[in-house]
Amino acid sequence: MLELLGLSAEAEAVYRVLLAHPYWDGNQITAHLKLSRQQLKAAQQQLAELALVTERESRWVPVSPAVGLSALLASAEAEVVARRQQIEATRAAVMAMTAHGGLAAVEPARRLDGLDAIDARMAELGLLARREILHMTPHRGHDVEVPEGVVVRHLVQASIRYDGDLLARARHLVAAGHEVRTVPAAPMPMAVFDRATALLPVDPGAAEVGMLEVTNSGVVAVACALFDELWFDSVPLDHPIGGTKDDLDPVQRQMLRMLAEGHTDGLVARRLGVSLSTVRRRVALLMDRLDARSRFQAGIRTVERGWLGAPQPGQESVPLG
Known part of the structure; x- marks a missing residue:
């Protein structure tokens, strides 16, 4: 029940026993919970790290849940909010850099107008890649020819799972050796080659308008950070949402x-x-x-x-x- 606050089931059980029987010793606790001494020690260490118990006169004393658990819950909620703000800030930074061709002020960027120009440059950069290609798009992965050994990762919106044509296209990529994962929402289309060159949209809401080819290390690093955050929490295409x-x-x-x-x-x-x-x-x-x-x-x-x-x-x- 309290695992999201960092407590294992054993630590939670020990904490509950200490609250109910604050004067029990280790032998009584292990006998009651059917734990080994090693498990009890690990649980006590975890409770101490989370400031839910204190050691007093060779005895573990529980901290009131009203104090200890409330503090942990508040901390967890604050960290969730901070994490969301960090992702939003990263997304905003990428979009701000791409809006109205603003990347040109950072470093000269090559503009690619229209889908044909974008697809042609994607194909060229794919053949030049040596390590990995990161590709994020709301609806379709990009089938590019790449040298042997290059890892290609695609992030697409989960909604493709319910579109027969888009799902078939994504499965074709998987069959070709690409990695495809889905997220609830792909914030913007982009592609990064060897973490050195990025294609970012001129208008994040309309990729067909054009993209900018960027090699500025700071801009590329921000794009990679956004992709990596979303990738970790994404779901593999062949893994049902909510399954294992x-x-x-x-x-x-x-x-x-x-x-x-x-x-x-x-x-x-x-x-x-x-x-x-x-x-x-x-x-x-x-x-x-x-x-x-x-x-x-x-x-x-x-x-x-x-x-x-x-x-x-x-x-x-x-x-x-």
């Missing part, structure tokens, strides 16, 4: 591995360069994909699915933090 899928991207895999090694959410956030709320939200999403009610159960199912490789001898489960 057994693949992980590198960031998800690294996060799971660090949690399985016993690192705290805070340390994972620092090493990945993201906020604590982002780590907790991503763990919650992964638990939902695993249909797990606790991190311990999620660890078991992570190993069962082989997300972190085969379990080592004697290691049948890997708790997630």
Whole structure:
């Protein structure tokens, strides 16, 4: 129930027991909850990190829910608002840079007028790509020929799932080896080649008017940041919305591995360069994909699915933090 605030099921259970029986010792708690000493220690550490318990005279004392949980909830809500504002600010920055040809003031940009010119330049840049192509569009992925080994990622609006022709086009891209994911709304059409050259719309609301080819590193970095944020929270095309899928991207895999090694959410956030709320939200999403009610159960199912490789001898489960 409190997992979105960063509590595992075990930590929540321990917290509830401490509130009901503040003078129970570790033996009584583990016996009552049927936990191992290691699980109890991990739960106590998590509760301490979240300021829900304090240690007093070798005894864990619970902080009142009215204080501790209210503070966590307020913090989580503030982080969600801040994250939304960050995404909106990034989107606004990209749109502001592209509005009325404003990119020309940053660095000379090549203007491509009309869909034919855009498609022709997309094809040229696709053949020149060496590592990856990022493509975002409301309705259709772009089928470009690329050299072997180049990763092509497409972000399209989820509404294509309900359009037979658009869905067939997207599935054709997947069959060709491209990665296609959907988001509730693709804010603007754009393409980025090797994170060095970007095609951004002159008018974000009307891509057919034309696009600007930009190589300014700051502008390209902003476009990539917007794409990366949306990509992480997107849904693979062959994965039903609200269902599960057994693949992980590198960031998800690294996060799971660090949690399985016993690192705290805070340390994972620092090493990945993201906020604590982002780590907790991503763990919650992964638990939902695993249909797990606790991190311990999620660890078991992570190993069962082989997300972190085969379990080592004697290691049948890997708790997630």
